[in-house]
Amino acid sequence: MKTETFAHQTERVKRATEPVYILRFYHVPDYGKATSYPFSRDFTSAPIREATKPALMCLERLGGGPAQIVPEQGRASIGGFQVDAVDMSGEILHYFANLQLTLSDAITASSPGPGGSLRLNDVGGLPAMGTVEVNLDPEIERIRYSAKDEATNTVIVSARGVDGTTARAHPGGTTATNGEQIRPGQRVELLSGYASMPESLFMQSQLVEVIDRSISDVVRASYTIETADITRALRREVFLTATQDAPFIIGGHPLTIALQILTSTGQGTNGPYDVLPEEDGIGIPQAFVDVAGIEALREDFPFDGYCFTITGPQIAKTWLEQEIFKTINGYPLVRQDGTLTVKLYTPVLT
Numbered sequence: 001m002k003t004e005t006f007a008h009q010t011e012r013v014k015r016a017t018e019p020v021y022i023l024r025f026y027h028v029p030d031y032g033k034a035t036s037y038p039f040s041r042d043f044t045s046a047p048i049r050e051a052t053k054p055a056l057m058c059l060e061r062l063g064g065g066p067a068q069i070v071p072e073q074g075r076a077s078i079g080g081f082q083v084d085a086v087d088m089s090g091e092i093l094h095y096f097a098n099l100q101l102t103l104s105d106a107i108t109a110s111s112p113g114p115g116g117s118l119r120l121n122d123v124g125g126l127p128a129m130g131t132v133e134v135n136l137d138p139e140i141e142r143i144r145y146s147a148k149d150e151a152t153n154t155v156i157v158s159a160r161g162v163d164g165t166t167a168r169a170h171p172g173g174t175t176a177t178n179g180e181q182i183r184p185g186q187r188v189e190l191l192s193g194y195a196s197m198p199e200s201l202f203m204q205s206q207l208v209e210v211i212d213r214s215i216s217d218v219v220r221a222s223y224t225i226e227t228a229d230i231t232r233a234l235r236r237e238v239f240l241t242a243t244q245d246a247p248f249i250i251g252g253h254p255l256t257i258a259l260q261i262l263t264s265t266g267q268g269t270n271g272p273y274d275v276l277p278e279e280d281g282i283g284i285p286q287a288f289v290d291v292a293g294i295e296a297l298r299e300d301f302p303f304d305g306y307c308f309t310i311t312g313p314q315i316a317k318t319w320l321e322q323e324i325f326k327t328i329n330g331y332p333l334v335r336q337d338g339t340l341t342v343k344l345y346t347p348v349l350t
Contacts, residue, residue: 022199041055064227087223101122135174135176146158207338244311330345
């Protein structure tokens with residue numbers, strides 16, 4: 001079930017409505033980590049009233065949706081959607097490209113500043129506005145720009161040292177790239193509303209991960225972007241070192257076991273349940289697991305005497321659904337904000 005604003009519900013139940021969608025992409029510096037930064041502009045299916053940022057109107061068709069849940073089996077499919085876009089200008093291609101650029105001139109930490117020009121060896125493949133990522137190993141600076149000039153191979157700087165980076169000096173010839181790429185591992189938020197509504201009243205429908213993008217070889221200027229929710233991370237194998245002679249043994253409350261498997265990285269840095277070796281956990285960032293909500297369910301399921309002796313690697317999704325969620329009358333659910341939680345579908349008999 002999704003929550004929606006009163007204004008959204010009012011428009012939805014009218015006899016004639018005009019649905020409008022916004023895709024908001026996020027740059028993820030390190031794959032799978034919780035930190036992310038929004039792109040400079042959105043992608044929309046129609047003009048947006050009181051939009052908060054510039055947009056490229058290109059969305060043609062949207063398919064898919066949230067996960068399909070089978071509560072009594074403790075199982076859920078992987079949610080996500082596919083979007084088809086049409087862009088005769090080819091601007092979307094600039095978001096697909098993994099450009100290998102260089103700085104034409106040396107820059108300092110303060111020059112060029114906002115309003116100044118940053119010259120590269122080539123700006124033709126960059127989006128009309130966006131972010132240049134300058135790579136001076138091991139330090140990276142992200143520089144936001146508001147426009148580009150292909151005649152002079154320059155971009156107009158709007159901010160230095162953005163998205164958690166620091167403005168610094170870089171010599172001429174330093175490598176640079178497009179800092180706003182639509183590629184696997186980046187995140188995208190789907191916002192839905194209606195033509196009569198301002199953007200502030202749009203509903204967050206899904207926060208998912210890009211898993212693929214492609215260009216049609218049949219329809220000119222047609223592009224497809226495929227996404228999946230956080231459940232996709234559960235398809236990896238865990239208990240990698242478990243064998244018949246050296247089984248992996250784990251016990252306690254089933255939801256505590258689930259939290260340990262979901263968040264453990266082997267480093268102990270991903271919250272209080274990051275206690276298992278790397279080979280026994282999935283390592284989902286704690287920010288994408290509803291830890292507090294799952295903890296609260298332990299009071300509704302008071303049995304903590306579970307003990308498992310595992311003799312070989314297991315697919316995490318299948319094992320959790322069969323050995324944990326199904327046995328507690330529960331099922332996994334990805335919320336609108338992209339976090340993974342667990343729900344009980346029937347009271348536990350005590």
